[in-house]
Amino acid sequence: MKRAATVDRVADALEPGWLVVACNGMIGRELYTQADAPTRFYMIGSMGLASSIGLGLALVQPSKTVVVFDGDGNVLMNMGTLGSVAAAGVTNFYHVVFDNAAHGSTGDQRTISDSVPLEEVARAAGYRRALRVKGSEGLDAALATFFVDPGPAMLLVEVERGNQPGIGRVEPEPPELTARFRSAAMKSG
């Protein structure tokens, strides 16, 4: 599966009020270009920290569903956070990892996720559930139930390398992204 289409497919499976924290690089840009909403935050720098941001948010807004869109390079960069998420036991935390075993934003240089199965790391760290899917049928089947059961849970989706043409940068200035996301996150209900 192409990553951009996969990001869009997962975004489609989310309910409107759910909060999304997207990692830096192409994954956040693909989400922004294809499915932007005020409930979606794009981390343009600070690689490795999307899961930390999602954790802080999930802790203080326990009634809201928090979904982190992450990449293998990001997870590997701050793998200790998998332990923090598991230890905090945030049941409203869902971690979707788009894994192409490469740094897609800097020219597809390889990572090490082809020999380090990140869903197994998450499971060992104490995530309640962690699964790997490949192909669109597997993804559709997983999406049908993934967000129904409590987290913390990881859905790792294997995707192809390569970037889709026409994916732009995240346009709003960072303070504007903060203001709109914070207001969406603090909204009751």
Added chain:
Amino acid sequence: MGKPFLDLLERLGYNFFTGVPCSLFTGVTRILDAEPRYGYLSAVREDSAMGIAAGAYFGGRQPVVFMQNSGFGVSINALVSLHQIYEIPALLVVSWRGQGGQDAPEHLVMGAVMEECLRLFQVPFAVFEPSTLERDLGGLTRTMRETRKPVALVVPKGMLQ
């Protein structure tokens, strides 16, 4: 000194606590670890603590991040490419290991450049001084709210142990 310090933080509106410990503020972490009402999250790294603090701010809280100054080094990319550009306010409570060149070797370099480092990264800060703490922290908090960017309280040896 730990409890009055935490009381002061709460009076100033801080209501989310995370970080990585240092022996120079054990008087605070002892309380944070023991009393669930603070909801203290013991982070694995200082940059992760900064990310957790950012998430808590998005959810409506005003965070404090505790760290040793060695960990300030770890936190710098989060500070500049997350908090400062996105305007995410936080109080960083940073210990001052290596102050005056009197400490274990691993703390001497950061201890010597600590204040310069905070100035270089444009983090307004005050050094913990009991007689003026309330005023200093009040001033820092106002600056943090106005700029919506992190400020730091530097904690020398003996102040919060």
